Amino acid sequence: MEIVVEPVVSFLVEKLGNLLIQEAISLIGLRAQVEWIETELGWMRSFLKDADAEQQGDERAKKWVRDVHGIAYDTEDVIDSFLLKVESLRGRGSLCSIKRCAFIVSELIARHKIASKIKHIKLKIDDISKRRTTYGIESIGRAEGSSSAGRSLQEWRLTSPNVQEPDFVGFEKDLEALVMRLTEGELRRCVVSVVGMGGLGKTTLTKKLYNTDSVKKHFHTHAWISVSQEYDVRDLLGVIVKRCLVLSNEELEMVEKMNVVELRDKISEYLNHKRYLVVLDDIWKGEAWDSLKDAFPDMNNGSRIVLTTRNKDVALYADARSQPHELRFLNNEESWKLFRKKAFPGQDGGCPRDLEVLGREIVEKCHCLPLAIVVIGGLLSRKEPREWENVCKTISWQFIKGDVKISSILSLSYNDLPHRLKPCFLYLGNFPEDYEFHTMELIRMWAAEGFLQQRGEETLEEVGEMFLKELIQRCMVQVAKRSSSGGIKSFRVHDLLRDLSISEAKEGKFLEVHHGNMNVTSASRARRLAIHHNDLSKYNSLTSSSPHVRSVLIYTQGYSWLQRKQEKFLYRGFKLLRVLCLHGAPIEKLPTEIGELVHLRYLGCTKTFLKSLPSSIGNLPSLQTLSVASFDNIKVPSTIGKMRQLRHLQVKGVDKLNYLGWVGPWGVIEGHPRLDQMSNLQTLSHVKAGKWMQSCLGKLTNLRKLGIGLVTGADAEVFNESIANLGCLQSLSIVTQGFEYKNQGSLVPLSPLLKLSKLRLEGRLEKLPESIEFPTNLTKLTLLFSCLNQDPLATLEKLKNLRILRLLSSSYRGKEMACAAQGFPRLKSLHLEGLHQLEEWTVEEGAMPSLLHLQINKCCHLKKLPGLQHVATLEKLELRDMPNEFKERVREEGEDWHKIHHIPSIDITNDKVEVTPDSLLGSRLFGVLN
Structure with a gap:
């Protein structure tokens, strides 16, 4: 097994460099020692890039890399503990004189201990460096041959x-x-x-x-x-x-x-x-x-x-x-057929009935991978039927440990990864089996862990996207969903590769995964813990035995409420956490102790019942991402303005009309937070307009993504005054609630936003702005509940760069729509949904010359398809929840079949049409304004 250490050292060298900038390090006379450690680890980092490829076949290299791995972690623990103490010292600056004196004494003792540990680390590093020469490890990278x-x-x-x-x-x-x-x-x-x-x-x-x-x-x-x-x-x-x-x-x-x-x-x-x-x-x-x-x-x-x-x-x-x-994976029946041929050779693929249920269970565990099916089928062909059940129970272990061919073939892909991608791949083992990864969620975790280093003008998120694309190109992960613009929305990892990541990560103490049936009484040296179990009480012992843990990811599968003592396990035990993810934990509030996790960079609370965040959240100076999704509206304290490193703030609640499928996006920011000091903020989504906007919004000049709810006309006025300053904005979502926006025919002054490519408008509009008022580089536009009475296509078809258009949920209330010749010159995807009054739609020859995908849903009065025979580029047509009369027209031999028979992919569902009453439009609920 290979030990991933080079990224750990890189991250530590960067942290030491930042530490040396701080005046605090001079207080305990450690500058010279820390500078020496930084320099020596920097040299080791360069050498490790060669050792990374050689440790598989050279036991000397493997031992030396393991030693560097241990010293890097020890150094990181000492440095993080020191920084934790510094933050504690700052927090007690207002103590009375007597208590202050006692505190200073305790501080001197703590500093002496830290100084002793750093000196000890210096000696160990010196010894490791000498050993590299003594045992001839310096020849790594120049040796010929390969491992057995x-x-x-x-x-x-x-x-x-x-x-x-x-x-x-x-x-x-x-x-x-x-x-x-x-x-x-x-x-x-x-x-x-x-x-x-x-x-x-x-x-x-x-x-x-x-x-x-x-x-x-x-x-x-x-x-x-x-x-x-x-x-x-x-x-x-x-x-x-x-x-x-x-x-x-x-x-x-x-x-x-x-x-x-x-x-x-x-x-x-x-x-x-x-x-x-x-x-x-x-x-x-x-x-x-x-x-x-x-x-x-x-x-x-x-x-x-x-x-x-x-x-x-x-x-x-x-x-x-x-x-x-x-190549694709086999489907279930193909997998079963291949397995029968291997497990019962010479029997024409026949399988005894008493073994079929167990056999299919074994095949399911092969996850449609031909090599796994062939190997396990060959194994079972040499075993008695009574042994099949034991094989079924241990099948994943056999794939990774027992069968040389499978483990070797899969490991080849891992070993070939460049050093920068290995921790990113191993990190995938933190998540449950069959988990669908949301791209940005994972990339932000990578950033918090220190796996991503900024390159030039690229953001950490852009570097992370490049890393993910490379893993996809190398077939280490598979795309699950793409966005309408073609980006990677979510992805999956094959279960056998996930098993490989867990096995490799555990060997190098990179992470451990607990399912509730593992022994957790002994100390764990893993830096990351993933817990996929409801009962957290059995993990309380880890807090005292594993103070070095940097990440805890909890994915519960039920709704057992966390007790107070279980919360202490999370917030008081792991003081050095960088990543804390609570997925599905049915909690209503976070305790004030959360503010003590001063190293925390990523806090994710999804599928929870949170109603508010504690004011102590503002005591997290390193936090980069705060992502909360609750089944209730969420109050956000004004102290968030203290988090200067925050890059992504996402607060999403679900309102009382969720049973209609409408998502209530809103978090409420209380009071007058100084958000203008948050110069790193890139994402601010699912928040409601309020007093905070007046002095802050226009100063968030690094925002890339903004999602905001405007409740009153006054909100809209403040918003309009601020938006022009957000020159980096790429994605904007606006929801108007309870009023019809009127501003001399103009929606918002978006024209100056040259980088804005995605726009989502939800709520009543007086009318669409003129085409020249839209951002020049707009590529994606979504309209919902606009209740427009004039045909929007007459304006939108003039947007020369528009590639994706989605007219949804009563965005248009007229009966007729038309696409003129030469209209929508670059449109590739068009989605019409919930246009309940639409009866006639015409498409002139020459319109939409680049269209690839057309989707029509729940347009219950649309009589027929337009002239799509003229749209030669169309590759996919989806028709969902349409009336039976309409569907009959588009089937073979139907009246509209000649318009669509040239389209390679046609998907028509038979779902029942449901009409949303107009009385429900615009009735979405927000949380209480404070």
Whole structure:
């Protein structure tokens, strides 16, 4: 197992640098020692980047990295404890003279202890540095060869391409599509890439493709090369020569003496007049492609290179003009079919009835991953039926620990991650099985943990998005949902990869996951604790035995109320917390002790019953993210203005009309907080307008996302005066409540907001502003409950950069709508929902020339579809909750079928139509204003 330590050291070096800036460090005469530690750890950080890749195969390196890991954590504990003491000292500055004297004495004792610990750490670092030379670890990164595990796996991959998987299940359509790409299409030499996570079946599919008769007959010559992570360019070129050319013994001897350049020229010369197929199996980096590509000439004769990889970036690097073929997971029935073939060989896939229930349970635990199904099926084929139940109980453990092939293949992807991504991947183990990760939620946790370092003008959040995209490109996680603009809204991690992350993280004391059935009486050295259990009382012992814990993530699965003593476990035990996440904990309030967690950077309380936040929340000087979602409206104290590092404030409640599916967004900020001092604030969402806006809103010049509820016309006036100053604003959501906004036909002065790309307007409008008043770069617009009487399309179709338009929930109350020719030039997605009076919609030829996705929901009086036959770009049509008469028109042989038969994907549901009465419009409830 590999120990992730380099990011820990990087974070610590940065923290020491910040500490040296503070005057407080001089008070105890430790500046020289801390400077020495910072310098020495900085050198170690550089060295660790090489050691990171070598520790798998070198026990000396592994031991040395483990020592650095321990000293880095010890140093961090001492420094954080010191900073905690400094904050405590500041908080007691107003004590009476007698108590003050007693406190100073105790402080001197504490400082002496901290000074002694730092001196001890200095000695240990000095010893570790000397050991690096003594034991020859400095040669790391220059040693040849590879670990035995790596060699055995490479040998497994180097099997002949003619040895195929006899039980080929689930990839028939993939095979058909790839055969066409190899034998038809462009004449240029194309690279056809097959992309997917480890164990998904890339090599199995490619072997089947390579040996298909039509493929063999189409090409004059073929070669299969297994590249893998560790490769020698000369050896690979030699394999190509031997498999493509027919050589005598004398010529073979000459080949053995050729260098890389000569071998490339030899291959290129031979292939120059042939239509060839070369498979590069398991290629990991673009450098490998660069070293081989010159051997493959492009004679414009239909030659092909097939490349299998886990990294989509590598596929696009090899040929940006060729779309990678991304493999999917098997479905449930395909998984069951493959399992039967492996578990009962020679029986034509038959399964005894008494084993079917248990067999399907085992297959379900394989999570549709072909490699896992094949291995576990092969294992069970050699066991008696009475042993199946034991295998079922221990199946996850077998995947990670017991079966070399699965653990080795999955670990390859992890080991290949750059050092900056490894802690980000391991962090995924904190969350429950089958958890759907919300992108920004996780990225903000990464930032709080110190995994993200700012680069140039990029924000931490932008760096985090790049990290996530790289994990997706490497097939370590899968996109679950995309936003309407194409961004990653949420994602999932395959359960076997999650198991791998937990196993690797536990080995390196990175995190521990508790499910309620684990022994928690012994001390835990893990820096992070994830608790997926309702009863927190059994974890009370951890507070005294694990003071070093930096993150606690609790995901409860029930509604048992937390007792006061359980709250103490959270807030009084872990003084050095950076991340605290309470998901589903049925709490009504946070105790005042929360303000003692001065290192806290992320506080998340979702699916709770919170009604207010304590004023002590303002005592959290390091807090970056405060995210609260409650089943009630939430009062936010004015002390939040003291949190100068706060970047994201999200306070979301649900109002009493939630049964209608309407979400009441609002948190109430009390009094006159000095929000103008919060220069780092980027997100302020789901808050209600109030007194705080008058002197603060216009000074939050770093805001990127704002969601606000305007309750009165006076709120709107203050808002209009402030909004022009928010030049960084990218996303704006406005809800007007209880009044109709009137301002000479103008909604808000948005024109100066050049970065504003997303706008959501909810509530009654007198009319839409003119098209020239909208922000120039607006790409997404959502309207709800606007109750417009004039056709909004006449104005909106003139917005040249608009790509996404959503007209929802009585945003328009007229009977007719029309899209003129040349209207909506860049619109890609259009969503119409709850336009209950709409009867006729016309689309002229030439309108919406870029539209890809059209969704129409609950437009209960719409008689027919417009002329969509003219929209040749349309790829997907969704019709939901529409009247039966309408649906009959759009089915095959229906009156409107000729308008949509060219669309590749058509989704029509049979749900019952429900009309929302106009009397309910605008009746959403806010919390009480204070």
